[in-house]
């Protein structure tokens with residue numbers, strides 16, 4: 001299998017045409033981005049450095065046409081995506097169908113929908129404003145840390161906390177507040 005850098009090199013022009021920044025790696029499907037963690041910070045970085053940097057990115061090499069349908073391990077049949085997109089991607093014999101699917105994925109929208117689903121699970125639809133305010137405070141994150149007994153590293157994403165964990169903590173917080181009124 002070709003390296004991620006080799007795959008990137010093949011797709012460079014396509015990525016540029018589709019408004020992907022070569023120096024700020026993100027998922028080629030949902031555009032999930034890790035802050036500046038994997039960015040090329042040197043503005044004068046060489047083409048070679050920019051290409052090689054893609055080997056560091058936590059993206060997976062996905063087959064466009066799967067092996068079971070005769071898809072090859074050549075760079076033109078490989079596409080870099082995050083683990084979530086890789087899991088969800090269609091198994092299809094059509095290159096066009098695959099690329100059309102990837103173009104419709106949207107990390108922020110997926111995340112928003114996940115949050116809204118958990119908010120409905122906990123019947124907190126009428127508390128959106130309160131939740132928004134709460135998320136911005138340190139109080140909520142302290143609460144989650146206490147519950148989990150682990151150190152949560154928000155800025156560098158040391159530990160992934162599921163959306164349901166966050167919303168569960170919010171639901172608990174709101175319940176306690178209301179009882180103390």
Ligand SMILES: [Zn+2]
Pocket residue numbers: 027028029030031032081082083084085086105
């Ligand atoms: Zn993705």
